[in-house]
Amino acid sequence: MTFADILVPVPIMGTFTYKIPADIGDSLSVGHRVIVPFGRKKFYTGIITGMSNIGPEDYEVKDISCVLDSNPVVRHPQLKFWQWVADYYLCTPGEVMRAAMPAGLKVESETYIQPAPDYEESEIDRLNQRELAVMELLLGSDKKMPLDVISKKTGFSNIVNVTNSLLAKGAVMISENLVERYRSRKEVYVRLAIPKGDNEALHRLFDSVKSGGKQEKALLALIVLSGFMRQGGNVNEVTRTELIERAAVTTTVVATMAKKGLVDIYTKEVNRFSFSGLVAGKLPELTEAQNVALDKVHKLWLDKDITLLHGVTSSGKTELYIHLIDYVLRQGRQILYLVPEIALTTQLTRRLQCVFGDKVVIYHSKFSDNERVDIWKKLLESSEPCVVIGARSSVFLPFSSLGLVIVDEEHESAYKQHDPAPRYNARDAAIVLASMHGAKTLLGSATPSIETYYKATTGRFGLVSLTERFEGMKLPEMRLIDMSDARKKGLVTGTFAFETERLVNESLKRGEQSILFINRRGYAPIARCKLCGYVPKCNNCDVSLTYHRHSDKLVCHYCAAPYSVPDVCPACKEPGIEVLGYGTERVEEEVESLFGHASISRMDLDTTRSKDSYENIIENFSKGKSQILVGTQMVTKGLDFDKVSTVGVINADSVINFPDFRASERAFNMIEQVAGRAGRRNENGVVAIQTYNPSHPVLSYLLQHDYTGFYEHELSERQRYNYPPFVRVIYIYIKHRDQTAVSSIAFEYANRLRKLLGNRVNGPDEPYVARIQSLYIRRIMLKIENNASITKVKKLLNDLRIEMTNQKLLSGAVLYYDVDPV
Ligand SMILES: Nc1ncnc2c1ncn2[C@@H]1O[C@H](COP(=O)(O)OP(=O)(O)OP(=O)(O)O)[C@@H](O)[C@H]1O
Numbered sequence: 122m123t124f125a126d127i128l129v130p131v132p133i134m135g136t137f138t139y140k141i142p143a144d145i146g147d148s149l150s151v152g153h154r155v156i157v158p159f160g161r162k163k164f165y166t167g168i169i170t171g172m173s174n175i176g177p178e179d180y181e182v183k184d185i186s187c188v189l190d191s192n193p194v195v196r197h198p199q200l201k202f203w204q205w206v207a208d209y210y211l212c213t214p215g216e217v218m219r220a221a222m223p224a225g226l227k228v229e230s231e232t233y234i235q236p237a238p239d240y241e242e243s244e245i246d247r248l249n250q251r252e253l254a255v256m257e258l259l260l261g262s263d264k265k266m267p268l269d270v271i272s273k274k275t276g277f278s279n280i281v282n283v284t285n286s287l288l289a290k291g292a293v294m295i296s297e298n299l300v301e302r303y304r305s306r307k308e309v310y311v312r313l314a315i316p317k318g319d320n321e322a323l324h325r326l327f328d329s330v331k332s333g334g335k336q337e338k339a340l341l342a343l344i345v346l347s348g349f350m351r352q353g354g355n356v357n358e359v360t361r362t363e364l365i366e367r368a369a370v371t372t373t374v375v376a377t378m379a380k381k382g383l384v385d386i387y388t389k390e391v392n393r394f395s396f397s398g399l400v401a402g403k404l405p406e407l408t409e410a411q412n413v414a415l416d417k418v419h420k421l422w423l424d425k426d427i428t429l430l431h432g433v434t435s436s437g438k439t440e441l442y443i444h445l446i447d448y449v450l451r452q453g454r455q456i457l458y459l460v461p462e463i464a465l466t467t468q469l470t471r472r473l474q475c476v477f478g479d480k481v482v483i484y485h486s487k488f489s490d491n492e493r494v495d496i497w498k499k500l501l502e503s504s505e506p507c508v509v510i511g512a513r514s515s516v517f518l519p520f521s522s523l524g525l526v527i528v529d530e531e532h533e534s535a536y537k538q539h540d541p542a543p544r545y546n547a548r549d550a551a552i553v554l555a556s557m558h559g560a561k562t563l564l565g566s567a568t569p570s571i572e573t574y575y576k577a578t579t580g581r582f583g584l585v586s587l588t589e590r591f592e593g594m595k596l597p598e599m600r601l602i603d604m605s606d607a608r609k610k611g612l613v614t615g616t617f618a619f620e621t622e623r624l625v626n627e628s629l630k631r632g633e634q635s636i637l638f639i640n641r642r643g644y645a646p647i648a649r650c651k652l653c654g655y656v657p658k659c660n661n662c663d664v665s666l667t668y669h670r671h672s673d674k675l676v677c678h679y680c681a682a683p684y685s686v687p688d689v690c691p692a693c694k695e696p697g698i699e700v701l702g703y704g705t706e707r708v709e710e711e712v713e714s715l716f717g718h719a720s721i722s723r724m725d726l727d728t729t730r731s732k733d734s735y736e737n738i739i740e741n742f743s744k745g746k747s748q749i750l751v752g753t754q755m756v757t758k759g760l761d762f763d764k765v766s767t768v769g770v771i772n773a774d775s776v777i778n779f780p781d782f783r784a785s786e787r788a789f790n791m792i793e794q795v796a797g798r799a800g801r802r803n804e805n806g807v808v809a810i811q812t813y814n815p816s817h818p819v820l821s822y823l824l825q826h827d828y829t830g831f832y833e834h835e836l837s838e839r840q841r842y843n844y845p846p847f848v849r850v851i852y853i854y855i856k857h858r859d860q861t862a863v864s865s866i867a868f869e870y871a872n873r874l875r876k877l878l879g880n881r882v883n884g885p886d887e888p889y890v891a892r893i894q895s896l897y898i899r900r901i902m903l904k905i906e907n908n909a910s911i912t913k914v915k916k917l918l919n920d921l922r923i924e925m926t927n928q929k930l931l932s933g934a935v936l937y938y939d940v941d942p943v
């Protein structure tokens with residue numbers, strides 16, 4: 122073949138054709154990784170998606186620069202899946218590729234700059250101040266420097282402009298270098314320098330070391346570890362680390378032995394992800410109710426590909442999954458087990474490892490890039506049955522024989538990626554992935570999403586229910602606390618009603634634990650001048666800033682920009698800035714003062730930035746080292762603790778009052794889920810729900826743990842106001858630096874779209890936060906009937922975008938789609 126279609130990780134539609142150099146033609150196939158020149162100067166990693174002998178005639182085709190691996194790194198079905206994601210979520214396959222592959226597999230070029238060789242230092246006074254700063258930096262170092270380093274060292278954010286003007290003055294030249302980020306891991310091994318079975322040689326080895334000395338110890342250890350004296354078979358490979366540990370000697374001893382020719386030291390590339398040698402254990406015995414449910418799942422599998430397991434909290438859904446995983450592993454196939462949040466992998470991994478040993482593989486973003494590449498390669502090289510536990514991006518792994526996909530907590534909005542593209546929902550993508558593999562999908566939840574439950578009750582999905590908790594535990598008692606009433610009566614300290622405080626205290630006295638849920642991180646969500654009412658806002662986003670006590674900064678939760686707390690109010694110049702409201706930090710502080718004798722942990726984005734922090738917090742709480750756990754939605758779902766009896770929902774209203782058609786659903790799920798952490802192994806479970814709006818309908822269903830009642834109520838609302846599952850929603854976002862421009866572009870776009878789609882088009886509106894990172898935002902909502910052709914609508918949207926781009930009506934604007942927003 123002479124030409125290859127190559128997918129490049131850029132947001133441009135379609136693939137690109139390149140010429141295959143004659144000398145490598147035979148070794149290439151679909152899924153191979155190559156480096157190709159792209160644009161004026163850049164190089165990218167591309168994936169071959171097709172090959173042919175006929176090339177394009179209307180333009181000159183560039184050559185593939187080089188081939189990166191001897192075998193394909195992407196499987197054929199993966200490419201099909203990428204294409205589906207791109208088509209469905211209205212983005213480019215290149216964007217999907219960018220999200221799908223670990224960065225370590227995407228070699229990219231970086232721009233370097235250096236002084237031009239014929240540049241005279243005497244010309245330096247022709248440079249302006251910024252140019253001068255860059256030039257001095259370059260002349261002071263003898264190497265060429267990457268642009269981003271220069272930008273960091275000079276503090277200039279727009280380094281491209283300076284570079285261009287320096288180029289124009291002939292002061293610098295630029296070049297592109299390929300940067301390979303993935304580093305394979307090398308391990309050092311030691312072996313005896315004699316053939317196995319040669320006893321004479323072995324004697325000679327021992328003769329040449331001092332009896333009772335360190336070298337003799339090392340020899341003995343090496344013989345044991347390698348199984349050198351074993352009858353038959355090969356010797357085991359022994360790492361130097363193992364050897365020096367076993368023999369209690371230093372590396373110098375081993376090096377000396379190598380010098381004397383007693384042993385050989387050699388290095389080998391190893392996969393960071395190696396099967397750990399953990400052995401499998403026994404399957405848990407199921408209760409009768411669980412067994413009935415399991416049989417029902419198997420029976421449904423005869424004619425349904427997708428089944429919903431609706432089981433109340435702590436009914437043992439995980440135990441059921443374990444049995445199904447075992448069944449599929451025995452068929453020699455792979456399982457993908459999706460969880461919405463990394464926090465959930467800790468307990469789950471342990472539970473699964475007890476049963477499946479080293480067949481358990483974990484994959485998520487807290488792993489280093491190198492580790493992720495190694496897991497990718499492992500799955501690529503072997504089709505061994507295994508179970509992969511992962512967050513949403515694991516749908517992109519190179520599975521070869523998927524037999525089952527489990528989506529735990531399927532209702533979770535964390536399955537949806539918001540930014541950047543692809544804006545996919547891993548639950549829905551996983552269903553498609555499973556069907557491409559001929560695999561089954563099991564969705565599990567105590568509070569299924571409205572869409573899923575609708576499909577399950579109308580026969581599209583199978584439905585299996587578990588209505589009882591394990592060991593007949595009761596669901597916890599729900600207590601509404603009317604905060605305005607409590608405040609009136611003076612029954613509140615800080616943010617805690619006396620009642621909540623009392624419940625936590627009683628738990629403590631019984632030696633039990635409490636979880637306190639507050640939906641905001643930081644110390645206080647608002648800062649304000651108490652004299653003039655001024656509220657500091659982010660310079661780039663249309664939001665007020667959250668005060669973080671730990672760093673003593675005001676932080677924007679949309680762009681992460683930190684600001685110092687002003688000593689005097691910028692508006693009235695008086696020292697009047699105070700902070701209002703409660704976030705996790707402040708609740709933690711208050712808990713410390715109320716329950717000083719207890720030990721407290723906090724789990725939120727800020728306390729879980731490092732790789733093992735989740736594990737430590739959860740581990741500490743599990744083991745009873747802390748008694749009270751304060752946290753954001755991270756503490757609400759899926760965690761399994763024996764001793765929690767009190768759960769406090771500190772501010773239910775902030776969960777309920779959100780301007781969005783899914784607000785009620787989200788509130789019901791979140792509160793029912795966090796309630797579900799209480800009373801899993803004791804009968805004392807109580808949930809205190811603090812609210813200023815006790816008559817809100819969602820709360821009345823929560824009080825009864827009445828999921829189906831809530832579902833029916835919500836479904837009729839959705840029907841009345843024409844929302845999913847009765848229509849599909851696509852949001853069209855338009856962003857621009859200029860407020861007037863964004864308005865008129867969005868208006869024009871909506872008008873043209875309305876001519877095509879009529880009253881299916883709603884808006885444009887300003888979303889809740891109308892400016893983020895200096896871009897003003899408008900949103901158009903599209904509601905499409907379920908029986909309409911979604912393909913046609915998507916084509917229409919794409920055509921309209923192209924038409925408006927060609928007429929230069931979108932210049933300066935960012936436009937993207939969010940399909941099935943959550
Ligand atoms: N058959 C069983 N044998 C032993 N222990 C069980 C069994 N079924 C459930 N359990 C125990 O009961 C607890 C709750 O089970 P599990 O975590 O699977 O519930 P869940 O339905 O997934 O709950 P949630 O929806 O809250 O995540 C766990 O500690 C689990 O080990």
Ligand SMILES: [Zn+2]
Pocket residue numbers: 659660661662677678679680681682894
């Ligand atoms: Zn901001």
